[in-house]
Amino acid sequence: MTIELNGLSKTVGSKLILNDIDLVLEDHKIYGLLGQNDSGKSSLMKVIMNVLLPSEGHVLIEGETGADRPEKLKQLYFLTQDDIYPKRARVKDLVRWMASFYKEFDTANCKRLLDTYHLDENRRYYSLSQKEKSLVKSSLAFSVDVDYLLLDEPGYGLDVYHRHAIYDDLLASCKRHPKTVVLASHVIDEITAFLDEVIILEDGQILVHDSVERLANQAVLVCGAERPVRDYLQGKEILGQEYDDGFIEAVILTGEDVADAAEELTLSRLNLQELFIQLTRDVRQAGGAGNENE
Numbered sequence: 001m002t003i004e005l006n007g008l009s010k011t012v013g014s015k016l017i018l019n020d021i022d023l024v025l026e027d028h029k030i031y032g033l034l035g036q037n038d039s040g041k042s043s044l045m046k047v048i049m050n051v052l053l054p055s056e057g058h059v060l061i062e063g064e065t066g067a068d069r070p071e072k073l074k075q076l077y078f079l080t081q082d083d084i085y086p087k088r089a090r091v092k093d094l095v096r097w098m099a100s101f102y103k104e105f106d107t108a109n110c111k112r113l114l115d116t117y118h119l120d121e122n123r124r125y126y127s128l129s130q131k132e133k134s135l136v137k138s139s140l141a142f143s144v145d146v147d148y149l150l151l152d153e154p155g156y157g158l159d160v161y162h163r164h165a166i167y168d169d170l171l172a173s174c175k176r177h178p179k180t181v182v183l184a185s186h187v188i189d190e191i192t193a194f195l196d197e198v199i200i201l202e203d204g205q206i207l208v209h210d211s212v213e214r215l216a217n218q219a220v221l222v223c224g225a226e227r228p229v230r231d232y233l234q235g236k237e238i239l240g241q242e243y244d245d246g247f248i249e250a251v252i253l254t255g256e257d258v259a260d261a262a263e264e265l266t267l268s269r270l271n272l273q274e275l276f277i278q279l280t281r282d283v284r285q286a287g288g289a290g291n292e293n294e
């Protein structure tokens with residue numbers, strides 16, 4: 001069972017918010033969906049969920065579109081940051097609705113999680129604090145044993161202790177019922193350890209899609225004068241580069257020992273968060289370095 005996005009674009013008004021996305025989400029993998037604010041993470045998940053309709057291209061769930069086979073969408077669950085619940089809904093209503101809509105919903109597990117976080121089911125959802133709302137949403141999401149979970153910043157408003165607690169709940173949910181997870185987050189360091197693959201979005205396009213193992217272990221920043229850097233980059237896998245007044249900064253993937261590089265080059269290994277910052281930083285904020293194509 002896979003989800004496949006082919007040539008997918010979305011335009012809202014005159015703005016292109018998703019741009020020609022090709023992506024295959026494979027069985028039982030956990031994908032980290034990374035990107036600066038407004039890069040298109042939520043929009044991408046909404047298009048997969050058929051909440052937003054693509055302007056071009058399509059999303060296939062086991063080879064069929066959600067429009068053709070709406071029941072396929074029941075194999076997906078989306079934790080969204082949008083306010084989707086009725087105004088006066090109580091927590092216990094949400095639990096009841098989940099159980100009636102998803103046959104795979106584990107009510108006992110959900111109640112146990114709500115209990116763990118001291119959440120009173122009689123409270124009205126919109127009277128809860130941001131922390132409590134996030135814990136309710138994650139308790140619901142991690143109790144529905146569908147094949148695909150799309151999670152839009154599930155740790156929003158949570159402190160580091162509770163963020164780690166819900167990562168544990170997520171992993172327990174994957175253990176109970178193996179599933180494919182797409183996890184959008186701005187807290188990269190905390191999630192790297194349990195991701196299989198990373199997708200970095202920029203301006204609605206996929207900038208990088210690779211295994212976390214390769215990105216976290218093989219990313220290197222190469223800096224130096226143009227000539228030696230260009231010589232070193234020959235035949236290397238380049239993820240991004242910037243040229244500024246005779247100097248180049250390039251991000252590459254390499255399994256080679258960085259100590260073997262020429263003396264006039266500076267090479268430093270990047271962890272996933274550093275790689276993300278390096279690839280997506282705003283050039284103006286980074287000190288005016290121009291793109292080499294400018």
Ligand SMILES: Nc1ncnc2c1ncn2[C@@H]1O[C@H](COP(=O)(O)OP(=O)(O)OP(=O)(O)O)[C@@H](O)[C@H]1O
Nearest residue numbers: 012013015017035036037038039040041042043044
């Ligand atoms: N319904 C809409 N109408 C107009 N513009 C929209 C709409 N939905 C999204 N956008 C625009 O699309 C772009 C991508 O938004 P999106 O919410 O998908 O980004 P994001 O990566 O999830 O951001 P964040 O990390 O801040 O949650 C933004 O420029 C946003 O303003």
